[in-house]
Amino acid sequence: MKSGFVAVVGKPNSGKSTLINALIGRKISIVSEKPQTTRFKLRGILTLPEAQIVFVDTPGFHQPKDALGQYLNSQVTGTIKEVDLVLFLVDASSEITDEDRQLADEIKKSNLPCLVVLTKKDLCLEEQIEEARKSVEQMLTPNDWISLSAVEREGLDELILKIISFLPEGPALYPEDMVTDYPLTIQAAEIVREKVLTHTYQEVPHSVAVEILRIEERPEKNLLEIYAEIYVEKDSQKKIVIGKEGSMIKKIGTEARQELEFLTGKKIFLDLHVKVKEKWREKESFVKKIYRS
Ligand SMILES: Nc1nc2c(ncn2[C@@H]2O[C@H](COP(=O)(O)OP(=O)(O)OP(=O)(O)O)[C@@H](O)[C@H]2O)c(=O)[nH]1
Ligand SMILES: [Mg+2]
Structure with a gap:
């Protein structure tokens, strides 16, 4: 091996x-x-x-x-x-x-x-x-x-x-049915971010960060409640991500929820909020908080 x-x-x-x-x-x-x-x-x-x-x-x-x-x-x-x-x-x-x-x-x-x-x-x-x-x-x-x-x-x-x-000779490093070792909080944040990237253009994709605030399990309903914050850098970007009468955030939420349901085999309740965090990409402490891994 x-x-x-x-x-x-x-x-x-x-x-x-x-x-x-x-x-x-x-x-x-x-x-x-x-x-x-x-x-x-x-x-x-x-x-x-x-x-x-x-x-x-x-x-x-x-x-x-x-x-x-x-x-x-x-x-x-x-x-x-x-x-x-x-x-x-x-x-x-x-x-x-x-x-x-x-x-x-x-x-x-x-x-x-x-x-x-x-x-x-x-x-x-x-x-x-x-x-x-x-x-x-x-x-x-x-x-x-x-x-x-x-x-x-x-x-x-x-x-x-x-x-x-x-590769060197050596035993398996992870269980053989494991395909990734990163937690659901990161997977969920990345899936939400991907949907934002797919539907936005120019500076918006680069200005977006997603943080999962908490995940609550409701085993009796086979349900996961996921609460997430989508950060952007400007009010104009927030308007784009929310869309006319909330149409964009709804689309992002629906697509992310479907993918998360496929991934986890559970029903998902996904709560998305959009928040302006001015120039977050220039702030080392914020970057580390979101992307520590
Ligand atoms: N035609 C073609 N397109 C590819 C191929 N591999 C990747 N792409 C496309 O190239 C683009 C970038 O692919 P990614 O896999 O996101 O590239 P990456 O290197 O991970 O990019 P970063 O994460 O931004 O550094 C996507 O649109 C892919 O569909 C390939 O073999 N053929
Ligand atoms: Mg990549």
């Missing part, structure tokens, strides 16, 4: 969360077409007969603009230090940028084995993959390479075999 931790790192939107969800076959981490979707260091666990792989999803590595950005980057660099293997995801369908280069430097500093994953192959011509590969070769010399498409599930089995070859 082999087992170990694998950091999944890459710039925002490179496809980290999509890949982890595809490998585990369940939605571990929320996904959106907007950059900087992931804010937590989330673990997804894949148990096979011959190995247990613990993937650590991370926020997209980027040029930080505020306390939130600094915190997210620190989650990436912190994760790189505490794993057995680094998967460096590079979106082959878009330009290589300084963010890729800076992340490559961080990976080199770690001295850990690195497997480069060129993502979104379904969107690329063969030449683009070759070009991406050449650009990455100028940044670092990885231990191995793969190009794949998480959306089309192409290359996933090969990736798993390659990952296992880097």
Whole structure:
């Protein structure tokens, strides 16, 4: 048996969360077409007969603009230090940028084995993959390479075999039926945030944070009551999230409730409030309060 931790790192939107969800076959981490979707260091666990792989999803590595950005980057660099293997995801369908280069430097500093994953192959011509590969070769010399498409599930089995070859011998680290180790409070907050991200644009998705205030169990009714606060930074954003006559918050609430019911197998009562917290992304103490993990 082999087992170990694998950091999944890459710039925002490179496809980290999509890949982890595809490998585990369940939605571990929320996904959106907007950059900087992931804010937590989330673990997804894949148990096979011959190995247990613990993937650590991370926020997209980027040029930080505020306390939130600094915190997210620190989650990436912190994760790189505490794993057995680094998967460096590079979106082959878009330009290589300084963010890729800076992340490559961080990976080199770690001295850990690195497997480069060129993502979104379904969107690329063969030449683009070759070009991406050449650009990455100028940044670092990885231990191995793969190009794949998480959306089309192409290359996933090969990736798993390659990952296992880097892992040390060892027993399973988590129970074999466990796919993630993060608590329902975080899962629920992320699901609500995903619904907000799906339905809002421009600055709003970046300005939203969700905090679960409390969860109350009503076992006699097979019911969970979830009370959540949605934080935004401005009154105008609050209006958008609530929508005309509450239509938007109702839509967000309905979609989140359905997903939470599917996830837990219980009836869900979801209470959502929207609150303005001016410039929360610039306030380190607030960021730490919400995103401590
Ligand atoms: N066509 C295609 N799109 C993909 C693929 N993988 C991811 N995407 C899309 O790329 C976008 C970003 O995917 P995410 O998985 O959220 O990316 P991420 O790296 O986790 O992003 P952050 O959490 O913001 O750092 C989404 O719209 C995905 O649907 C792929 O293999 N093919
Ligand atoms: Mg992500």
